[in-house]
Amino acid sequence: xxxxxxxxxxxxxxxxxxxxxxxxxxxxxxxxxxxxxxxxxxxxxxxxxxxxxxxxxxxxxxxxxxxxxxxxxxxxxxxxxxxxxxxxxxxxxxxxxxxxxxxxxxxxxxxxxxxxxxxxxxxxxxxxxxxxxxxxxxxxxxxxxxxxxxxxxxxxxxxxxxxxxxxxxxxxxxxxxxxxxxxxxxxxxxxxxxxxxxxxxxxxxxxxxxxxxxxxxxxxxxxxxxxxxxxxxxxxxxx
Amino acid sequence: xxxxxxxxxxxxxxxxxxxxxxxxxxxxxxxxxxxxxxxxxxxxxxxxxxxxxxxxxxxxxxxxxxxxxxxxxxxxxxxxxxxxxxxxxxxxxxxxxxxxxxxxxxxxxxxxxxxxxxxxxxxxxxxxxxxxxxxxxxxxxxxxxxxxxxxxxxxxxxxxxxxxxxxxxxxxxxxxxxxxxxxxxxxxxxxxxxxxxxxxxxxxxxxxxxxxxxxxxxxxxxxxxxxxxxxxxxxxxxxxxxxxxxxxxxxxxxxxxxxxxxxxxxxxxxxxxxxxxxxxxxxxxxxxxxxxxxxxxxxxxxxxxxxxxxxxxxxxxxxxxxxxxxxxxxxxxxxxxxxxxxxxxxxxxxxxxxxxxxxxxxxxxxxxxxxxxxxxxxxxxxxxxxxxxxxxxxxxxxxxxxxxxxxxxxxxxxxxxxxxxxxxxxxxxxxxxxxxxxxxxxxxxxxxxxxxxxxxxxxxxxxxxxxxxxxxxxxxxxxxxxxxxxxxxxxxxxxxxxxxxxxxxxxxxxxxxxxxxxxxxxxxxxxxxxxxxxxxxxxxxxxxxxxxxxxxxxxxxxxxxxxxxxxxxxxxxxxxxxxxxxxxxxxxxxxx
Numbered sequence: 073x074x075x076x077x078x079x080x081x082x083x084x085x086x087x088x089x090x091x092x093x094x095x096x097x098x099x100x101x102x103x104x105x106x107x108x109x110x111x112x113x114x115x116x117x118x119x120x121x122x123x124x125x126x127x128x129x130x131x132x133x134x135x136x137x138x139x140x141x142x143x144x145x146x147x148x149x150x151x152x153x154x155x156x157x158x159x160x161x162x163x164x165x166x167x168x169x170x171x172x173x174x175x176x177x178x179x180x181x182x183x184x185x186x187x188x189x190x191x192x193x194x195x196x197x198x199x200x201x202x203x204x205x206x207x208x209x210x211x212x213x214x215x216x217x218x219x220x221x222x223x224x225x226x227x228x229x230x231x232x233x234x235x236x237x238x239x240x241x242x243x244x245x246x247x248x249x250x251x252x253x254x255x256x257x258x259x260x261x262x263x264x265x266x267x268x269x270x271x272x273x274x275x276x277x278x279x280x281x282x283x284x285x286x287x288x289x290x291x292x293x294x295x296x297x298x299x300x301x302x303x304x305x306x307x308x309x310x311x
Numbered sequence: 312x313x314x315x316x317x318x319x320x321x322x323x324x325x326x327x328x329x330x331x332x333x334x335x336x337x338x339x340x341x342x343x344x345x346x347x348x349x350x351x352x353x354x355x356x357x358x359x360x361x362x363x364x365x366x367x368x369x370x371x372x373x374x375x376x377x378x379x380x381x382x383x384x385x386x387x388x389x390x391x392x393x394x395x396x397x398x399x400x401x402x403x404x405x406x407x408x409x410x411x412x413x414x415x416x417x418x419x420x421x422x423x424x425x426x427x428x429x430x431x432x433x434x435x436x437x438x439x440x441x442x443x444x445x446x447x448x449x450x451x452x453x454x455x456x457x458x459x460x461x462x463x464x465x466x467x468x469x470x471x472x473x474x475x476x477x478x479x480x481x482x483x484x485x486x487x488x489x490x491x492x493x494x495x496x497x498x499x500x501x502x503x504x505x506x507x508x509x510x511x512x513x514x515x516x517x518x519x520x521x522x523x524x525x526x527x528x529x530x531x532x533x534x535x536x537x538x539x540x541x542x543x544x545x546x547x548x549x550x551x552x553x554x555x556x557x558x559x560x561x562x563x564x565x566x567x568x569x570x571x572x573x574x575x576x577x578x579x580x581x582x583x584x585x586x587x588x589x590x591x592x593x594x595x596x597x598x599x600x601x602x603x604x605x606x607x608x609x610x611x612x613x614x615x616x617x618x619x620x621x622x623x624x625x626x627x628x629x630x631x632x633x634x635x636x637x638x639x640x641x642x643x644x645x646x647x648x649x650x651x652x653x654x655x656x657x658x659x660x661x662x663x664x665x666x667x668x669x670x671x672x673x674x675x676x677x678x679x680x681x682x683x684x685x686x687x688x689x690x691x692x693x694x695x696x697x698x699x700x701x702x703x704x705x706x707x708x709x710x711x712x713x714x715x716x717x718x719x720x721x722x723x724x725x726x727x728x729x730x731x732x733x734x735x736x737x738x739x740x741x742x743x744x745x746x747x748x749x750x751x752x753x754x755x756x757x758x759x760x761x762x763x764x765x766x767x768x769x770x771x772x773x774x775x776x777x778x779x780x781x782x783x784x785x786x787x788x789x790x791x792x793x794x795x796x797x798x799x800x801x802x803x804x805x806x807x808x809x810x811x812x813x814x815x816x817x818x819x820x821x822x823x824x825x826x827x828x829x830x831x832x833x834x835x836x837x838x839x840x841x842x843x844x845x846x847x848x849x850x851x852x853x854x855x856x857x858x859x860x861x862x863x864x865x866x867x868x869x870x871x872x873x874x875x876x877x878x879x880x881x882x883x884x885x886x887x888x889x890x891x892x893x894x895x896x897x898x899x900x901x902x903x
Contacts (some may be wrong), residue, residue, distance in 0.1 A: 132841045156837075160803050160804050163803055166811070167806075221803070243811075249803075251368055254364065254365075
């Protein structure tokens, strides 16, 4: 059964997929880029950001969670889908407080890179101006919640890979926030700088202390090539 | 933490077998006893259940019935839903604030009474309504309030108050649902056939789910029956949270046996030994009655081992009480909650019939669907399919509220026109009707000829009538606020998008919107609908989208002709800076 393949089409290209594979994984193997943000290849999908949403037979679904099936016709790189992805990126920008020019992650930030790739020139939506606490209690890791997009990568990584559950969510709706497994701050959790969770943030929310600007601005991954231009690389911090 | 507190927490976790799956029950009990769930309490619960503190916090911070800050011994939850406000809830709110000496959202200085607003509590037919702890008060008038507050202050039992009367308000009974059924008849009819034949009978009746989506019930049961796994489960979804819906309240009050009869038939069909009835937290006042009905049924051999003498058919039901979260009506969110976590919907597939409660095949059915299934067992598929239309067989319970002469529950055949329903309830002069609740659609008079059915105007049962004096867009705005409040926050388009829709809609309602603002509102609404993860986000923009389509003239009347109006007041925004620098305000007529 292992050599059985499923035929689907993505943007008019025929793609051979494996049974049980998601649309996003099948696309990656075929070298077709589906924009994504909360997805990480080493983690189970989260389904938070919805950037990887594609249109399948007229219905919208997230490519990171939807399994392939014989004969699926997937619309990915279309104006209609990309416009809505851009609007979600814009929502994330106005939900947080993202000061790209002074952010350590600039040039390696997947949110910023997707904004560029999807043609987000300037926000048209009103800023929500939430007030978010910084947590600097950990000796090696900062949390700057102004830059948190609630993608849940650190939550999943800490639970599934590090087996520490140092992170979680708290609250509901627009008051949802990143929480830590302690009464006080992150410093009370067993998180280590070498943990998967500490280096997996797609933005500048979780950053490692004493590592700032090792790679000069201008030489960072997305300074050189747009996100998704080559392999579906996911840079981690400090590289 | 005092030793008393520690003892209470330990005793409570012990009582629920230190089972993390019962976290919602544990949190409910402790919220009741301690008045709030402090960080210390959360830490102690986590220790007892061998969980991470952040996991406990994640779950309990999700539900509106749990508070992280101390609350009074008595919590007054006044419903401020759309219909309730139409019926005078604002006036009642002011009276409560005067009598208690605190504002809504606050605890009074003496710490004995807290007051909060809450969305629909399933009593829109007798609005305004409130919950005093778990006891409902109905048809409130401002003059009632001082007496109620006095009773609370004196520590009297509020259930003795005259305002606690809940009318059944079942104004039209039909042949299918609201008819008497002798206990056990449907189960006997089921166990005389094979499970496959039971499903076949339901299939021939063409029964579709009554929660609104209309999925064929037989197909759901069949998937569940055929799915592998040692244990199968049946869940009755009584998390009736769609604003303006209260038909399940009537079914659970007047026809509880029929509901459990249907659950038992479903259990037989899918091969389940255990079932749950997930009762919304606002309906806790029905719990005693339901437990009593369950007790009687166990006594009669209609639950338990070898039911109705059918060798090997065992089934029982546990009632899970929710804690205030609309999204738990979504079946996978309901299962998450039942397992003791926050009610965030799951990614699908897999569907609950493949992997539901505890990862086992689970059939989640609406209260009304189960009632229909029981009736079909007794009367047969042909009889059932005689009612309604070809693709929407049987009858539907409508929860009618708002500006009409006789609000209440009506059992109508599918295919009835909106106009016919309006005539029946005494609301023929309606300016608009919200069918299916906020997640449904707002119809105007030119659509009153359309019919209540899965193929035309589909509804879980909510039917809100807006009279000629009502500002329909204001209602749509409040519905949008409701969804923003109830969004679980898991996915970006719903979490951020619903809040942005509220802002954008507000600008238009306040007479500061332009054509461009209306276009932006629509684009945003379409993205929230298309890109959201679950039904809440996918329908949360419907109040905006359906009113844009059906009431364009109401928007036109509010839009301004300017090209652009800033979303903020520039002079006001600069005021503080001017004061600090001592600069004069700009001359009148200039732009800054």
